Amino acid sequence: MNYKILLVDDHLVVKAGVSIILNNEIENLSIAYSSDYFETIHLIKINQYDLIVLDINIPGGKSTAMIAEIKSYLPNVKILMFSAYEEESYALRYIHAGADGYLNKLSGEDKIVEAVKSIMTSGKYLTSTIINKLNDNHRNNEPVNPFDKLSNRELEIAKLLVKGEGNLEISNCLGIQMSTVSTYKNRVFEKLKINNLVELIEKYKLFYD
Structure with missing residues (x-):
């Protein structure tokens, strides 16, 4: 059975590059594409996906509110945030909102594959940076926001x-x-x-x- 991914990004080169990397390293993937948030909502209303790789800064995007809205249509879908914004500043905000992982666009091919495989097998992709930050907040009783x-x-x-x-x-x-x-x-x-x-x-x- 194919593992279905929706890759959401408004840059064609990014979508093509990530698609090639994943198809070369992971078998039985079915990858669909979206260029903006409105198209994304339309697609998830009529299709089922296992994973959405979601760029933070897409046309029509709604910041962290996108996560809850997407999961209202697909409650079991996993969401991997994919962004050029630095992990330390942005990741916790999206993880706290319900995202299942956060990956910086500057990551190498191995990290992209690792992130998707991790979500496929465990449902989460949390780097050591994110885990340490979560632990620090919990230990110091600090709110995410x-x-x-x-x-x-x-x-x-x-x-x-x-x-x-x-x-x-x-x-x-x-x-x-x-x-x-x-x-x-x-x-x-x-x-x-x-x-x-x-x-x-x-x-x-x-x-x-």
Whole structure:
């Protein structure tokens, strides 16, 4: 029986390359293709797949929300995130959302084959980096999303800062003193382990874009 894979990527070269690598190394594969998220949803509504190799940054994509939506149509399908984004920053976010593995596009041919074989046999592909990160978070009782550590007011202020609002605008918007805004801002930076607004924006995009 063929193991059915849907390879989702908007770059033809990537799809062709990965397909050649997998077909050369793994027997009995049936590989289909999709170039955007809308086409992906259409295909999974009318076909069954064992594994979806899913690029994070595809046209029409919905970040981590794609995982739950795909599994609402195919509850037993495995999802391997395939992205150029660095593993350490992005992998946990998608694993936490329900993905079964995360593979960097810069990985060599052997890693691509290893990832697919691992999911075929065990249902998961977790590198040592991901496992160590998961263990660290569990040991330190750290949430996957660091913004979960913020109070409602701190998160509210963080969002306003990300939108480009200054202390004065936030003070007027929330009806609090500017000194209070500064206090909350310092707490946000401390809890997120960041030093400036640029780092706040970058971290926020990781978890909410």
